[in-house]
Amino acid sequence: MDFRANRRILFFTVFINYVFISHQAKEEVLLDMEATRGELGWLASPYEKGWDLLQNVINGSMMYIYSVCNVQEGDQDNWLRTNFIQRKDASRIFIEMRFIVRDCNSFPGGSVSCKETFNLYYMESDVDYGTHFQKRHFRKVATIAPDAITTKGEEHPNTEMRMVWPLTKKGFYLAFQDIGGCIALLSVRVYYKMCPGTVRNLALFPETVAGMDSQSLTEVRGTCVENAVSSDTPKMHCNTDGDWLVPIGQCQCKPGFEMGNDSCQACNGGFFKPDVSNGRCMKCPKNTQLSPKGSLSCLCEDNYYRAPDDPLTEDCTAPPSAPRNILTSVSGTRLQLSWQPPLNTGGRRDLRYSMTCERCTAKGETCQPCETNVRFEPQAKDLKDCTATVWDLEAHVNYTFWIEAQNGVSHLSTQRAVTSVTVSINQTEPPRVTSMTLEESSKTSLTVSWPVSNRHLARGGHYEVMYRKKVDEKSYTVLRCDQNSVTITNLSPSTKYVFRVQAVSAEGPGTYSSEHEFSTLPDADKHTQNDSTIIAGAVVGGLAMLLLVGIFLFLRRRKRSPHGRQGVEDTYFNPEQLKPLKFYVDPHTYEDPNQAILKFTREIHPSNVTKQKVIGAGEFGEVYKGILKFSGKKETPVAIKTLKPGYTEKQRKDFLSEASIMGQFSHQNIIRLEGVVTKNKHAMIITEYMENGALDKYLRGRDGEILAYQLVGMLHGIASGMKYLSDMNYVHRDLAARNILVNSKLECKVSDFGLSRVLEDDPEGTYTTTGGKIPIRWTAPEAIAYRKFTSASDVWSFGIVMWEVMGYGERPYWDMSNHEVMKAINEAFRLPAPMDCPSAVFQLMVQCWKQDRSKRPRFPDIVSLLEKLMMNPDSLKAIADFDPRVSIRLPSTSGSDGTPFKSVAEWLESIKMSQYCENFLSAGVTSMDQVVQMKAEDIRNVGVRLPGHLKRIIYSIVSLKDQTSTMSVFAV
Ligand code: AMP
Numbered sequence: 001m002d003f004r005a006n007r008r009i010l011f012f013t014v015f016i017n018y019v020f021i022s023h024q025a026k027e028e029v030l031l032d033m034e035a036t037r038g039e040l041g042w043l044a045s046p047y048e049k050g051w052d053l054l055q056n057v058i059n060g061s062m063m064y065i066y067s068v069c070n071v072q073e074g075d076q077d078n079w080l081r082t083n084f085i086q087r088k089d090a091s092r093i094f095i096e097m098r099f100i101v102r103d104c105n106s107f108p109g110g111s112v113s114c115k116e117t118f119n120l121y122y123m124e125s126d127v128d129y130g131t132h133f134q135k136r137h138f139r140k141v142a143t144i145a146p147d148a149i150t151t152k153g154e155e156h157p158n159t160e161m162r163m164v165w166p167l168t169k170k171g172f173y174l175a176f177q178d179i180g181g182c183i184a185l186l187s188v189r190v191y192y193k194m195c196p197g198t199v200r201n202l203a204l205f206p207e208t209v210a211g212m213d214s215q216s217l218t219e220v221r222g223t224c225v226e227n228a229v230s231s232d233t234p235k236m237h238c239n240t241d242g243d244w245l246v247p248i249g250q251c252q253c254k255p256g257f258e259m260g261n262d263s264c265q266a267c268n269g270g271f272f273k274p275d276v277s278n279g280r281c282m283k284c285p286k287n288t289q290l291s292p293k294g295s296l297s298c299l300c301e302d303n304y305y306r307a308p309d310d311p312l313t314e315d316c317t318a319p320p321s322a323p324r325n326i327l328t329s330v331s332g333t334r335l336q337l338s339w340q341p342p343l344n345t346g347g348r349r350d351l352r353y354s355m356t357c358e359r360c361t362a363k364g365e366t367c368q369p370c371e372t373n374v375r376f377e378p379q380a381k382d383l384k385d386c387t388a389t390v391w392d393l394e395a396h397v398n399y400t401f402w403i404e405a406q407n408g409v410s411h412l413s414t415q416r417a418v419t420s421v422t423v424s425i426n427q428t429e430p431p432r433v434t435s436m437t438l439e440e441s442s443k444t445s446l447t448v449s450w451p452v453s454n455r456h457l458a459r460g461g462h463y464e465v466m467y468r469k470k471v472d473e474k475s476y477t478v479l480r481c482d483q484n485s486v487t488i489t490n491l492s493p494s495t496k497y498v499f500r501v502q503a504v505s506a507e508g509p510g511t512y513s514s515e516h517e518f519s520t521l522p523d524a525d526k527h528t529q530n531d532s533t534i535i536a537g538a539v540v541g542g543l544a545m546l547l548l549v550g551i552f553l554f555l556r557r558r559k560r561s562p563h564g565r566q567g568v569e570d571t572y573f574n575p576e577q578l579k580p581l582k583f584y585v586d587p588h589t590y591e592d593p594n595q596a597i598l599k600f601t602r603e604i605h606p607s608n609v610t611k612q613k614v615i616g617a618g619e620f621g622e623v624y625k626g627i628l629k630f631s632g633k634k635e636t637p638v639a640i641k642t643l644k645p646g647y648t649e650k651q652r653k654d655f656l657s658e659a660s661i662m663g664q665f666s667h668q669n670i671i672r673l674e675g676v677v678t679k680n681k682h683a684m685i686i687t688e689y690m691e692n693g694a695l696d697k698y699l700r701g702r703d704g705e706i707l708a709y710q711l712v713g714m715l716h717g718i719a720s721g722m723k724y725l726s727d728m729n730y731v732h733r734d735l736a737a738r739n740i741l742v743n744s745k746l747e748c749k750v751s752d753f754g755l756s757r758v759l760e761d762d763p764e765g766t767y768t769t770t771g772g773k774i775p776i777r778w779t780a781p782e783a784i785a786y787r788k789f790t791s792a793s794d795v796w797s798f799g800i801v802m803w804e805v806m807g808y809g810e811r812p813y814w815d816m817s818n819h820e821v822m823k824a825i826n827e828a829f830r831l832p833a834p835m836d837c838p839s840a841v842f843q844l845m846v847q848c849w850k851q852d853r854s855k856r857p858r859f860p861d862i863v864s865l866l867e868k869l870m871m872n873p874d875s876l877k878a879i880a881d882f883d884p885r886v887s888i889r890l891p892s893t894s895g896s897d898g899t900p901f902k903s904v905a906e907w908l909e910s911i912k913m914s915q916y917c918e919n920f921l922s923a924g925v926t927s928m929d930q931v932v933q934m935k936a937e938d939i940r941n942v943g944v945r946l947p948g949h950l951k952r953i954i955y956s957i958v959s960l961k962d963q964t965s966t967m968s969v970f971a972v
Contacts, residue, residue: 025242050078090192307408430510600663669721799848
């Protein structure tokens with residue numbers, strides 16, 4: 001059978017079964033025999049003997065195949081050469097051949113020369129040789145053998161692929177050499193591979209010709225897609241198979257664009273993206289305007305701002321509102337300011353305060369900024385806490401302080417959040433001497449000096465120096481100095497002396513300096529003297545000294561006459577409590593009390609006094625608010641105490657004695673006497689007016705409104721007043737919150753100085769077995785037991801005042817009877833800490849209630865401790881333990897007849913909280929069984945918000961639960 005005759009059928013079948021091999025990589029075809037579908041015009045050599053072109057129509061299309069089948073003839077060398085193929089960009093080409101090889105055994109009779117392979121050749125060239133063909137120029141690529149051989153009736157097309165590289169010339173030829181086989185070349189496809197153009201990590205990589213050999217990857221640089229950027233050029237590598245490998249770096253979307261589908265898309269309206277990133281666009285934060293498409297940020301709404309460091313993702317914020325309720329407390333030349341934070345923080349947490357000040361002369365004629373003349377503590381600007389202290393204020397000057405609340409956006413706004421307060425400094429405490437220097441010493445003299453305050457001396461102040469032998473704690477000598485140095489002579493050689501100095505001004509003495517020790521020089525003759533002489537000398541000298549001191553003290557004591565309230569003992573000799581030289585004089589030491597009134601008070605003509613309204617009632621008559629007006633001077637609001645008609649002469653004297661005591665005092669925290677009206681039938685005592693009245697009443701119900709450090713500031717004021725009184729050797733005897741008055745600046749002043757008032761006037765006064773009338777709850781045990789009234793007993797009372805103040809006016813020992821109180825105190829029980837009382841403050845109270853009065857702190861100690869607490873608000877953070885069970889003695893454990901409460905209304909009525917009855921009932925709390933189950937949270941939910949009311953109700957419920965508990969107070 002003629003093989004050629006069979007070829008058409010054979011090729012037809014093969015064509016149908018052909019499956020195209022696809023590659024992920026892109027293939028750039030240089031030659032495709034099948035796709036040409038026409039005459040290829042390849043060159044066969046020898047011509048018309050070897051390879052032959054066949055054509056066939058399949059499915060209406062013309063197919064061309066080259067075949068050769070000279071198996072019988074032997075010595076075959078038939079070449080089929082392609083046309084010149086342009087290389088283009090290829091350097092490595094792939095040659096895919098589809099062919100059929102006929103089994104040599106399938107030929108009848110067989111053939112010795114029959115071959116079942118053919119050879120593939122190539123030749124590079126820069127020119128097209130046309131029909132000019134020379135075998136020797138070709139290089140063999142491979143011998144091609146079929147995987148499957150075609151036998152009779154069973155055709156097996158084969159596909160083989162070979163690669164050729166490197167190619168460098170313009171083009172090339174391929175050639176197929178038949179050496180005696182029966183072969184049909186169905187198709188030849190020549191291509192090179194490309195890595196397809198792609199977008200990876202937002203970088204665009206162009207179509208790239210695959211690398212030439214497997215060792216070398218082609219590095220390709222990408223370019224960022226539109227609206228994307230990259231700091232480093234992104235790269236990828238194209239391998240020989242046309243695959244992308246090893247991406248390095250990436251592009252990111254510009255601000256205002258977000259990633260989507262290998263591209264960067266503008267943010268939608270109302271969204272923004274501030275940075276170069278592949279993150280998503282974010283929704284505009286609060287208080288911003290609706291942003292347009294592609295926004296980098298969202299602009300703040302009017303009156304809202306962003307601080308330079310605020311992230312664009314955060315809400316726009318506003319400046320704060322102004323600070324509220326500035327409170328001031330003046331003590332000497334120092335002013336304590338405190339305020340409440342603004343109601344509106346503007347949505348920020350970086351709230352700070354800044355202070356400025358202006359000083360005006362009292363007449364208001366000249367005003368200047370005063371920041372440079374005063375000292376702010378901790379500082380004037382950038383204050384985090386709502387409190388500051390201003391030092392070095394001058395007397396008789398009005399200061400205005402502006403406190404501005406600021407936050408991180410305040411500087412962007414023109415609005416200022418400022419609150420101001422004006423304070424007049426009426427009185428100045430002399431400066432404290434802080435150091436002493438030994439200028440000269442000899443064996444019998446010492447010259448010491450101290451830094452001088454010019455302002456103090458210029459105002460007519462002087463200094464008082466106290467010195468004593470170090471070993472001799474019992475006596476000392478006091479010298480007045482108008483300069484800042486002193487030479488003391490007649491001292492003992494080789495002896496240590498202790499010095500203290502104190503500035504004294506017209507307003508009174510200042511605080512003592514600390515003790516300084518200086519020694520006289522040794523006696524040069526000492527070694528020539530024998531010991532007995534020294535001892536004798538010392539004895540004589542010592543006796544003489546004792547005698548002198550004794551005489552001095554005797555005279556002094558007589559002068560001070562411990563009469564009436566005075567009762568001061570064992571203080572003058574105690575160096576810890578050195579006294580100023582100015583002492584209070586008991587008006588009773590005057591034979592004619594009118595003399596004391598003349599000496600210590602100023603007479604005011606009744607026409608200068610106008611009564612306006614009754615504000616209180618005392619033992620002697622009504623107390624009025626009124627006006628004091630002297631011609632050419634401003635009106636001053638005053639309190640006017642009157643003596644009611646029908647008084648006896650004794651009552652008149654007692655009434656006016658308060659004025660002659662008050663008139664001797666001049667201190668910021670002691671109520672100031674303006675004057676008296678005595679020449680008229682209706683005697684009057686005129687004092688400064690204290691707008692907020694008595695302290696106990698003022699504090700009641702104000703818990704939560706006044707903060708702990710403000711209470712401590714008030715206590716400090718009271719303690720300063722008491723220190724002044726104790727320095728003057730005055731014992732108050734009736735120190736209690738009801739006898740402290742409060743002005744509009746919340747300054748506290750000690751009042752009530754009458755000599756007989758404790759006996760007559762104070763409703764708390766109770767007759768004791770020793771005959772006196774004593775305010776039991778406020779009085780130290782030794783004063784109750786044997787009338788030992790001293791500054792130490794005033795310290796006890798001060799402890800009770802501390803408790804009243806920290807408890808917002810709570811009655812000491814609640815509703816215990818006086819008898820129960822005395823019994824409890826004698827059994828060493830003491831009041832427990834008030835609720836929310838700083839631990840340090842409670843500790844001080846407990847110290848004031850030491851049974852042994854010599855162990856109680858003294859007023860200077862109390863003042864300096866309270867000062868330290870005020871300077872360091874953190875010290876008030878630790879809260880003393882509080883046990884409501886020992887703090888309550890409300891009449892709420894049962895109805896007045898001792899039976900349990902029948903209704904919620906009755907119970908609330910008993911604790912004076914009826915205003916919440918409706919709240920309880922409408923919350924469904926209708927029985928006392930429900931009430932006792934309530935927790936603090938439940939009570940709050942019912943609508944009780946005020947801390948004082950909440951506390952009162954909680955106390956009462958605790959008490960209701962603890963019906964059987966008897967009074968137990970804090971045991972020390
Ligand atoms: P006294 O007789 O001093 O206890 O005063 C009786 C009441 O009058 C006090 O409790 C105060 O409420 C009021 N009072 C006394 N002095 C003043 C004052 N200087 N300023 C305002 N109120 C005062």
